[in-house]
Amino acid sequence: MxxxxxxxxxxxxxAVFNLAWPLTLKAIMLHGIVVIDAYLVSALGETSVAVLGLSASIAGLLLGLIVAFSNATQIRIAQAFGSGDEVFLKSALLSGLTINVTVVLAGLALLGLAAGTIIDGLAHDAWIAAEARRYLSVFAIVVVAESVGHCLTSFFNGCGETRMPALSYVFAVPINICASVVLIHGLFGAPQLGVVGAALGSALASVLQVGFLGVVLLSRHAALLRVPGWRNGSFAATLRRHLTFSLPIAATFASATLSMSVCGLIYATxxxxxxxxxxxxxxxxxxxxxxxxxxxxxxxxxxxxxxxxxxxxxxxxxxxxxxxxxxxxxxxxxxxxxxxxxxxxxxxxxxxxxxxxxxxxxxxxxxxxxxxxxxxxxxxxxxxxxxxxxxxxxxxxxxxxxxxxxxxxxxxxxxxxxxxxxxxxxxxxxxxxxxxxxxxxxxxxxxxxxxxxx
Structure with a gap:
């Protein structure tokens, strides 16, 4: 040759750059949520930063599982998009969404039972423990929103529309910053909520971002959701097939996130x-x-x-x-x-x-x-x-x-x-x-x- x-x-x-830069922008914006919260909270002192670090280590377990299963869904959607099979495409989207939401709800239920004990055992004092509980109770909204948002992001990426998820974060991050600043410090008559204000700012931004992606999906692909039939005959069989495909791919990401969270909990000491x-x-x-x-x-x-x-x-x-x-x-x-x-x-x-x-x-x-x-x-x-x-x-x-x-x-x-x-x-x-x-x-x-x- x-x-x-x-x-x-x-x-x-x-060509590689054109594919990589929207992925990079979206990833920076996603990780930037934690950076923004840490930076804004740093003005309140080390104890407030410790609250954020302890809470993030616990919530990171669920967020990591969302990312793990969403990466597998993205591959499945890309296969469906390449095949031109609309039944396959609908099946991949709804199966991935079902798995994400189910994993998050089950995870939040477990955290509701165990998080208090973990926080009490690792927090440096009672104030940090109490604030971490309050932060997590609000941040649960972020976790639920991200379970939907990551699946929608996987859909757009799998269909080659990588710029749309990046645009959603460009829309959401300024809202996160502004809302967090106002609620942390109690500006413009808002209540001064400290660390919990950062969680509320992130929650507001996440919900609006998911709403943005949902509106775009319905405006462009509403007909897809009305396509009759399922890839494997029934939704239950389709869901099992999707889960079987997802588990090996998700294992690597889940292990990385779990090990990072375990290390984060050790850092808390x-x-x-x-x-x-x-x-x-x-x-x-x-x-x-x-x-x-x-x-x-x-x-x-x-x-x-x-x-x-x-x-x-x-x-x-x-x-x-x-x-x-x-x-x-x-x-x-x-x-x-x-x-x-x-x-x-x-x-x-x-x-x-x-x-x-x-x-x-x-x-x-x-x-x-x-x-x-x-x-x-x-x-x-x-x-x-x-x-x-x-x-x-x-x-x-x-x-x-x-x-x-x-x-x-x-x-x-x-x-x-x-x-x-x-x-x-x-x-x-x-x-x-x-x-x-x-x-x-x-x-x-x-x-x-x-x-x-x-």
């Missing part, structure tokens, strides 16, 4: 200033890191398409080489953002204690290195998934989390009582643990010979 014909077969960097620093920096890690993660996700989508067309191995290698070079640039940009955040701590978080500010600055060396192995691992993971090696990828994530990061976090915090900087360094250490098995598998090249089931 000539170089010119190979180049014509593979997507160029512009740190001294309050150190816990506040972790609560502030972790959302920033997620927000800035989405640049590399969404580039990797777009790469995986195109790899899957190339494999579906039975593209030659040299074209796959050339495409992956192009995208990996750009991922290095993306990692450098993310590192620069991290440096700005850490060096601007005295200005961004001037209300916090000097010890908290110093702790944030101590994270800088780790953050300058973290984006490079993390971005490279993400490229490997998404490429291997596209080649059908989902189980292998799942094992790398699950075992690196539960055999390394979680026990190491517990050991450092609960037993050795190490500085929070060493605990934070486990983020980098986990990526290094995953690096070798990911790259060895990618270089082996079996994924390039995968037979993709259409």
């Amino acid at each position: 000539t170089d010119s014909s190979a180049s014509a077969q593979r997507p160029d960097i512009k 740190l001294p309050v200033n150190q816990f506040a620093a972790m609560t502030i920096i972790n959302p920033w890690v997620q927000v800035a890191g989405t640049v590399g993660m969404c580039w990797a996700q777009a790469t995986g989508i195109f790899v899957a398409q190339l494999l579906g067309r039975r593209t030659s191995e040299d074209v796959l290698d050339a495409f992956l080489s192009d995208t990996r070079r750009v991922s290095f640039v993306a990692a450098a940009l993310v590192a620069m953002v991290y440096a700005f955040i850490c060096l601007s701590t005295p200005w961004l978080y001037s209300e916090l204690h000097a010890e908290t500010q110093a702790t944030l600055l101590s994270f800088l060396p780790i953050l300058l290195v973290l984006p490079f192995p993390k971005g490279s691992n993400a490229i490997c993971g998404n490429t291997l998934r596209a080649g059908g090696e989902t189980v292998y990828v799942m094992h790398i994530f699950v075992w690196s989390q539960w055999l390394f990061r979680v026990p190491a976090t517990a050991l450092m915090v609960l037993v050795l009582d190490l500085s929070v900087t060493w605990v934070f360094a486990l983020l980098l250490a986990e990526e290094l643990v995953k690096y070798l098995p990911f790259h060895m598998r990618l270089n082996k090249g079996d994924w390039k010979r995968a037979s993709v089931d259409h």
Whole structure:
């Protein structure tokens, strides 16, 4: 094959960028909700930030499950959209929505029974425990709204309309900021609600965002909901098939979220200033890191398409080489953002204690290195998934989390009582643990010979 014909077969960097940027914008806006709340609440002091961190660790379990099942639904909807089968498309949408809402309602019921005990055991004092309860009672609205919103987002993404979910967050985030500021500080005659005001602002924004996506769905695809029949004969059979398809894909995301929440609960036992620093920096890690993660996700989508067309191995290698070079640039940009955040701590978080500010600055060396192995691992993971090696990828994530990061976090915090900087360094250490098995598998090249089931 000539170089010119190979180049014509593979997507160029512009095509990957056009797919990646709406995904990135949406992800930044989603993670930005937590960053905004943490930033606005930081003006109230470390104890209020601790309330937010404890509550977010608990609510994050349910939000992670929503994201997990929604990712599986997105793949199912993309299959249906590509087939042109409207019965399949309707079945995927309504099955995914049913699963999301059911998981959330069951999860909220369990939290209603167990959250109080968890909060009492981890909170530094009675005030933090009481405020965490109040925050979670309001944030439950966000969780229910997101169970619907993520499914609608999966529908639009699966149908190739990636800009619509991004637009919904552009619409919702300013509302979140304005409402939170007013309710936290009691401006313009509103009640001064403190941390709970941040939860109300997020709830208002989430409900309006879901309403926006729902109106767009009904205006563009109302006829789809009236299509008779179900993919597998009945709705019950269709739901079982969708759940069977979703569980293996959701397992990886659910494990990541669960391990993160467990670590978050362990962080809650740190001294309050150190816990506040972790609560502030972790959302920033997620927000800035989405640049590399969404580039990797777009790469995986195109790899899957190339494999579906039975593209030659040299074209796959050339495409992956192009995208990996750009991922290095993306990692450098993310590192620069991290440096700005850490060096601007005295200005961004001037209300916090000097010890908290110093702790944030101590994270800088780790953050300058973290984006490079993390971005490279993400490229490997998404490429291997596209080649059908989902189980292998799942094992790398699950075992690196539960055999390394979680026990190491517990050991450092609960037993050795190490500085929070060493605990934070486990983020980098986990990526290094995953690096070798990911790259060895990618270089082996079996994924390039995968037979993709259409």
